[in-house]
Amino acid sequence: MKITAAQALVRCLELEKVDIVFGYPGGAMLPVYDALYHSSIKHVLVRHEQGAVHAADGYARATGKVGVCMATSGPGATNLVTGIANAYMDSVPLVVFTGQVPTSQVGTDAFQEVDITGITIPITKHNYLVKDPAALPQIIKNAFHIASTGRPGPVLIDLPKDVAGEMIDFYYPETVRLRGYKPTYRGHHNKIIEAAELINRSQRPVIYAGGGIINSGASEELLELAELISAPVTNTFMGLSSFPGDHPLFLGMLGLHGTRYANLAVTECDLLIALGARFDDRVTGKLAKFAPHAAVIHVDIDPAEIGKNVPVHVPIVGDVKLVLRALLPLLKKTDRSPWLDRIRELRELFPLRYNREDGLKPQYIIEELYRHTGGLATIATDVGQHQMWVAQYYRFKRPRGLISSGGLGTMGFGLPAAVGAQLGLPGQQVILVTGDGSFQMTMQELATVREQDLPIKIFMLNNQSLGMVRQLQEYYCEGRYMAVDFKFHPDFITLARAYDIKGYTIQTEEEARQVIPEVLTEPGPVLVNCLVSPQEKVLPMVPSGCGIDETFES
Amino acid sequence: MRHTLAVLVENNPGVLARVAGLFSRRGYNIDSLAVGRTDNPAISRMTIVVEGDDRVLEQVTKQLHKLIDVIKISDITADEYVDRELVLIKVNAEPEKRGEIMQIADIFRARIVDLGRRTMILECTGNEGKIKAFEESLKPYGIKELVRTGKIAMLRGSRYTNINSNGSKEDD
Ligand SMILES: Cc1ncc(C[n+]2csc(CCOP(=O)(O)OP(=O)(O)O)c2C)c(N)n1
Ligand SMILES: [Mg+2]
Numbered sequence: 001m002k003i004t005a006a007q008a009l010v011r012c013l014e015l016e017k018v019d020i021v022f023g024y025p026g027g028a029m030l031p032v033y034d035a036l037y038h039s040s041i042k043h044v045l046v047r048h049e050q051g052a053v054h055a056a057d058g059y060a061r062a063t064g065k066v067g068v069c070m071a072t073s074g075p076g077a078t079n080l081v082t083g084i085a086n087a088y089m090d091s092v093p094l095v096v097f098t099g100q101v102p103t104s105q106v107g108t109d110a111f112q113e114v115d116i117t118g119i120t121i122p123i124t125k126h127n128y129l130v131k132d133p134a135a136l137p138q139i140i141k142n143a144f145h146i147a148s149t150g151r152p153g154p155v156l157i158d159l160p161k162d163v164a165g166e167m168i169d170f171y172y173p174e175t176v177r178l179r180g181y182k183p184t185y186r187g188h189h190n191k192i193i194e195a196a197e198l199i200n201r202s203q204r205p206v207i208y209a210g211g212g213i214i215n216s217g218a219s220e221e222l223l224e225l226a227e228l229i230s231a232p233v234t235n236t237f238m239g240l241s242s243f244p245g246d247h248p249l250f251l252g253m254l255g256l257h258g259t260r261y262a263n264l265a266v267t268e269c270d271l272l273i274a275l276g277a278r279f280d281d282r283v284t285g286k287l288a289k290f291a292p293h294a295a296v297i298h299v300d301i302d303p304a305e306i307g308k309n310v311p312v313h314v315p316i317v318g319d320v321k322l323v324l325r326a327l328l329p330l331l332k333k334t335d336r337s338p339w340l341d342r343i344r345e346l347r348e349l350f351p352l353r354y355n356r357e358d359g360l361k362p363q364y365i366i367e368e369l370y371r372h373t374g375g376l377a378t379i380a381t382d383v384g385q386h387q388m389w390v391a392q393y394y395r396f397k398r399p400r401g402l403i404s405s406g407g408l409g410t411m412g413f414g415l416p417a418a419v420g421a422q423l424g425l426p427g428q429q430v431i432l433v434t435g436d437g438s439f440q441m442t443m444q445e446l447a448t449v450r451e452q453d454l455p456i457k458i459f460m461l462n463n464q465s466l467g468m469v470r471q472l473q474e475y476y477c478e479g480r481y482m483a484v485d486f487k488f489h490p491d492f493i494t495l496a497r498a499y500d501i502k503g504y505t506i507q508t509e510e511e512a513r514q515v516i517p518e519v520l521t522e523p524g525p526v527l528v529n530c531l532v533s534p535q536e537k538v539l540p541m542v543p544s545g546c547g548i549d550e551t552f553e554s
Numbered sequence: 555m556r557h558t559l560a561v562l563v564e565n566n567p568g569v570l571a572r573v574a575g576l577f578s579r580r581g582y583n584i585d586s587l588a589v590g591r592t593d594n595p596a597i598s599r600m601t602i603v604v605e606g607d608d609r610v611l612e613q614v615t616k617q618l619h620k621l622i623d624v625i626k627i628s629d630i631t632a633d634e635y636v637d638r639e640l641v642l643i644k645v646n647a648e649p650e651k652r653g654e655i656m657q658i659a660d661i662f663r664a665r666i667v668d669l670g671r672r673t674m675i676l677e678c679t680g681n682e683g684k685i686k687a688f689e690e691s692l693k694p695y696g697i698k699e700l701v702r703t704g705k706i707a708m709l710r711g712s713r714y715t716n717i718n719s720n721g722s723k724e725d726d
Contacts, residue, residue: 180625304616
């Protein structure tokens, strides 16, 4: 059967069981959009290409499936760049299509030409410029495979307009052809035995679990491990929601804004079991002071992460779920009550807390959201203080419950990501916790929310400022607040109304208690403008350049 | 310490940009990089000389492995191997100096590949040390231009680095 390469593209997506793509059309994408016209695949028209890629990202994080987005050549493609980098940093599987000028014009600075494969080399797992239309199905097959296996990540396919229009004999290959790509899934047996011996001998183990647990679907194994060996669990930001937030063994997040007891437990432990985490600088603080008494077991699917930042005693390259399954039978149930007593003591000495006096506190709003959703909602966030308060105060009880930009810290991620998440999880509670700064970076997607009729509940913690940067200026610039306080805000309620979205403003605990449960049961989208103090700080905090044992609280 | 890596890559457009970009982006120092296709036209081989301690080398290797187009990497530094570079040097060669220069060429088993009115081009192959010594010997005459290929290397004996061999340790 002869069809155009663009039609083949759409057929491939259908065969990959893609049911939704996020995108924005343009001249170079005419053939592809024309092919989509005849397809059952749902196309979600965003209002800016950044929205398309973040939405695909949010969809992928919420569902575990590959997110797909597309944009036209030139500015369409460059508008995707932030979102691609964002997905790359957080290991999110995406397949991104861009239109390209016709092959004969490539390299001539043609209208809306940009070398998007060149631009995205450092921020994609792999990318392709399609020159031979007949190669497109194999490329798409490879792209989905690369994006979703091993350490997931975005793959970009750049399709020149003329190539898209050429006729090919369509057939979708069943296998990938990639001799340079063979992720290791099963951990090395001897290393697993070594790890088991270390664990069985350890008196003060801590499990440090990252986003790899979520990507490999290893939450059950993690819980089993923790309970079997009586080890407390701390999550990285990306790992949040992989372990029940209300479990007695849960220490919360560690690192820069981690709980003090998590950071101290890591400092005191004799064995650190790192699972799908990468010893990021926000986690470790000063490296020399990170887990100074501990032997380190590091399980990761990406060999390049092992030994990158800290020396490792037992390296295990593999899928964390498979590794844990192999490891669990080798472990002895051990009584570690002295260690657990010590953990309890740390927890009592240094609880996570905030001052509830004077006014509505952002932390309180998060606690209320937790209370009313039982930790089961999907929470998308933006970037800033509000994001850290979600990490600290929302006790996630369901894997993939947190949709947030960790590695890149992209303001503006939240709203479009919530759009993607809600489309991936119809009928489920999706809440966006955003900041007044971040929200204004991509708030045009309110139109998408309305158009798609998505019941997203938006809580904007409005502190009239770029709170996180303000906090840094307070600590590191002696309170010289430069370019962080907003002197003008739109009337957000009127703005919401302009998009036919309901709006509320709250500024007392009383109002929060009343409005939050009401909003959560509304059938449609709602924006809640939560007026909170710009003075509030994210605490505890590890000062820059210090060890994580040097956390301060006020 | 300097390491010599033999890297087999897919002969795709852009593969050089991927590899070179990776080195600059992650702050690794390339001493030399030579690339050309192998007996299999779909596969190219790069010989990369990189400076760094064991930790850096481990990261370089692992990061290279993450590139989908990289098929195989062998660090042959510690093995027995033959390495060669080729250099072309255009040197001032007034008629009265030509005899001397030809003697030098003889010593280094270099060849004269072009003779101009006042210049000569000499071609020399050898390992780095030899090339350096050759260059030094010609300096007094005035080097007008110099171009070198970068090092290529191959394991000695019956061992080999190709996609079927296992860590370049096969057959021995
Ligand atoms: C795109 C982008 N620009 C700048 C920053 C730097 N930055 C980090 S947090 C922050 C403030 C965010 O303000 P807001 O969204 O209001 O959140 P708040 O901290 O006030 O809760 C800024 C400017 C960033 N992370 N992303
Ligand atoms: Mg703010």
